[in-house]
Amino acid sequence: MFEKFTAGARDTVTGAVDEARRTGAARVTEDHLLLALLELGALDRLGVDRGATAAALAEARRRGGMSKADEEALAGLGIDLAEIVARVEESHGEGALAAAGARPQRGRPQSARVRFAPGTKKTLAQSLRIAVGHRERAITQTHLLLALLIAPGPVADVLAAQGVTYARVAATAPAAA
Known part of the structure; x- marks a missing residue:
């Protein structure tokens, strides 16, 4: 399938792999794809603030990858996610709820x-x-971004908070990004 990717889409996937390696992650996640798209400037045309988006992703990882929908569902049961995160981090250190593989792996060769x-x-x-x-005929950065927007979860939440929607991306898609 990789042969169907444009140069920009290939750069995004290899950038995601590089980001995962840089942070010591065991797996390349959707977060890494979004961070690579940000780094390559693929969201600049949409007015996305790179720093705010990266910070929002880091905060979502800190909450264990819980989406806004998850947080609202827990709140409906009387559970305060922020309080849980604070208590866990108080006992186990900041980022203790980060998704598996999100924290650097000791002894893992680069x-x-x-x-x-x-x-x-x-x-x-x-x-x-x-x-x-x-x-x-080819998969572009825009197709990668649209695919990220379809899947519910923290990445889609972070993009929505920046005003990035499927309809908006599809309407402003460049020819071969």
């Missing part, structure tokens, strides 16, 4: 192969379906 998380694999496959659905 050159070790980093695998793609199941959600990331789904995102890459979804980007192909989106390209085919638009009758396009």
Whole structure:
């Protein structure tokens, strides 16, 4: 499938792998894809604030990857997610609830192969379906971004907070990003 990616989309995937390695993550996640898109300037045309988006992703990881919908559901049961995070971090240190593989792995060589998380694999496959659905021959950065927006969760929440929606991205898509 990688041969169907444009240069920009390939750069995004390799950038996500590099980001995962840099942070010592065991797997490449959707967060890493979004961070790579940010680093490459793929969201600049949408007016996305790189720093605010990266900070919001870090905060979502700190909450154990809980989405806004998860937080609201817990609140409906009388559970305050912020209080849980604070108590866990008080006992176990900041970032203790970070998703598995999000924290640096001790003793992990920098050159070790980093695998793609199941959600990331789904995102890459979804980007192909989106390209085919638009009758396009190649997968672009825009297709990757649209695939990230489809999957509910912290990445889609962070993008929505920046005003990035599927409809807006599809309407402003460059030809071959």
